[in-house]
Amino acid sequence: MSDLLEDPDRIAALENCIRKTASKPSEFLGYIEAGIHDPLVAVAVSPFIFSGGNQRFGCPGAGAYYAGNSFSVAISETLHHYALFLRKTPGVKRNELRCYCFVNRVNCDLVRILSGAVLNIEGHGDASADEVLDPDCYTISQTLAADLRARGESGVVYPSVRQKGGECVAIFRIDGVEAPHDWSRLLYDWEGDAFSSVWHCDASFNKIKIFKYL
Structure with a gap:
């Protein structure tokens, strides 16, 4: 994944992202140099390079870093999105x-979206959590994300x-998450x-044991 940070255009995009989203940009510009040599750093920074137009909480020109609170949640989420792709x-x-x-730590305060809640979105009005969490349509969630970014929220x-x-x-912010552990x-x-199954593998991707049959 380190090749993501070898493209001059992507490096420039990441520098711009850091200046816009990091609370102390000078500290995080070092991520770029580190990411060229360390794939795990590239994992943390690369989501911020790409447009978020096809993401639940993305915005045009602004991606986000996504994670689940457990191994099984991460599997379920990625199975769905990889299948669509x-x-x-x-x-x-x-x-x-x-x-x-990957496992990593969140370093920022987050806005919590609760099931059944009603959220007020600037320029849109009230929206229910069900609308924000629509399984297939991201229009409302992206509108909310744009509003939260404008307010300076981290995610x-x-x-x-x-x-x-x-x-x-x-x-939303590049300094909101630490570089992950493999x-x-x-x-x-x-x-x-x-997909028919998910397997645990060794470092060379040889199958070790089944995790789930689908």
Whole structure:
């Protein structure tokens, strides 16, 4: 993943992101140099380089860092989004998708979105949490994210849409999350229209034991 930070245009985009979102930009500009040599730093900073137009709490030109509060929540969320991506990718039939699981710490205060709550969004009015957490439409959640960013908020914590009882975070500021620790490697078995299983793997992505049959 370190190649994400070898492209001059992406480096420039990240520098701009840091200046806009970090509370102390000079401290975090060092992430760029570190990220070129350390893939784990690249994991933390790369989500802020890309447009967030297709993300629940993204905005045009502003991505976010997403994580779940447990291993199983992270699996459920990524299974859903990887499946959407693969179904839209021509010619992808049976395949094994290599995935990494990272663990890291959130370093900022977050706005909590509670089920059943009503939120007031500047320029939009009231919106229910159900609208913000719509499984398929991100229009209201992106409007809320833009409003929260304008207020200087660092991110949100919200109920997982893909696993009942789980929670997720979306971090807006690059200094809101630490560089992660490499915790686990996984293989997702893709059957052409859906995933069939998730496997724990060794460092070379050899299957060790099944995590879940789907």
